[in-house]
Amino acid sequence: MKGFFITLEGVDGAGKSSHIGHLRQLCxxxxxxxxxxxxxxxxxxxxALRAMLLKESMHMExxxxxxxxxRQEHILSVIAPALASGKIVISDRFTDATYxxxxxxxxxxxxxxxxxxxxxxQQLQPDLTILFDVPLEVARERLEKSRERxxxxxxxxxxxxxxxxxxHARVSTDPKRxxxxxxxxxxxxxxxxxxxxxxxxxxxxxxxxx
Numbered sequence: 001m002k003g004f005f006i007t008l009e010g011v012d013g014a015g016k017s018s019h020i021g022h023l024r025q026l027c028x029x030x031x032x033x034x035x036x037x038x039x040x041x042x043x044x045x046x047x048a049l050r051a052m053l054l055k056e057s058m059h060m061e062x063x064x065x066x067x068x069x070x071r072q073e074h075i076l077s078v079i080a081p082a083l084a085s086g087k088i089v090i091s092d093r094f095t096d097a098t099y100x101x102x103x104x105x106x107x108x109x110x111x112x113x114x115x116x117x118x119x120x121x122q123q124l125q126p127d128l129t130i131l132f133d134v135p136l137e138v139a140r141e142r143l144e145k146s147r148e149r150x151x152x153x154x155x156x157x158x159x160x161x162x163x164x165x166x167x168h169a170r171v172s173t174d175p176k177r178x179x180x181x182x183x184x185x186x187x188x189x190x191x192x193x194x195x196x197x198x199x200x201x202x203x204x205x206x207x208x209x210x
Contacts, residue, residue: 003083004032004205005124007094009167010132011160012153013139015183015190019132020092022191026198027088035082038092039070043077046070054150060106067098068116075124094126096170101152104166105159125177128201130194131167132183136160 006023008016020036027034040050049070053063071094082089095117102108136157143153171178179197181190 002209003086004088004128004202005079005083005126006088006090007096007126007129008090008092008132009094009096009100009129010134010183011100011136011139011163011167013142014132014134015142015187016130016132017092018187019190019194020090023090023130023194023198026195027090027202030199030202032202033087035078035087035089037074037078037089039074039094039097040067041070042074042079042091046073054152057151060102060108063106064098064102064108064113064116067102068120071095072120075121080124091126094129095121096129096131096167099170100163100166104162104164104169105155107162127177127205129178131171131178131180133164133167133180134183136164138184 008020008023010016024034024036039046040053041047049066052058053066053070058066079089079091095113098113098117099110103110103113139160140157143149171180181193183190185193
């Protein structure tokens with residue numbers, strides 16, 4: 001059976017990271033082997049690029065190219081081999097984040113992102129993308145209570161308004177792939193919602209592989 005690729009998306013402070021462990025448990029309890037990863041990151045080289053991207057100021061073209069450089073290494077070393085061996089890959093962010101943050105937030109042209117996407121990913125796309133959506137005032141309040149913020153998390157509200165709008169624009173281009181979660185809900189309610197959804201998605205995936 002071919003693997004299943006799940007990505008988690010949302011603005012900083014949306015709360016997606018608090019549900020990653022639960023998603024892993026749900027997949028493993030269904031008998032699947034799971035690989036957990038993140039972007040940028042996932043390999044030693046990609047993690048080194050992540051540190052640069054989160055700390056160092058740079059031109060938006062450099063930022064976008066480094067994102068895809070890290071993604072190329074990530075796909076070849078982690079994601080593609082895991083999927084080829086039939087595993088479930090759960091990634092905290094993938095290319096939708098580039099369209100949202102660099103495209104929406106930084107106004108980087110979407111057609112240039114698309115060229116890089118086609119070059120680096122070939123035909124690879126997530127099977128399921130869970131978008132954690134939350135009003136920006138809630139996300140900002142959560143960020144202010146968190147650890148020291150990186151240079152993306154320190155952006156102003158207008159930046160995150162554009163990021164959130166770009167995420168919703170991505171949903172409209174591929175609605176069957178996305179599952180939107182209102183992450184302003186209490187965590188137990190979100191967890192139950194994810195459990196019900198994932199049970200259906202995994203059952204469909206298994207049925208397609210038979």
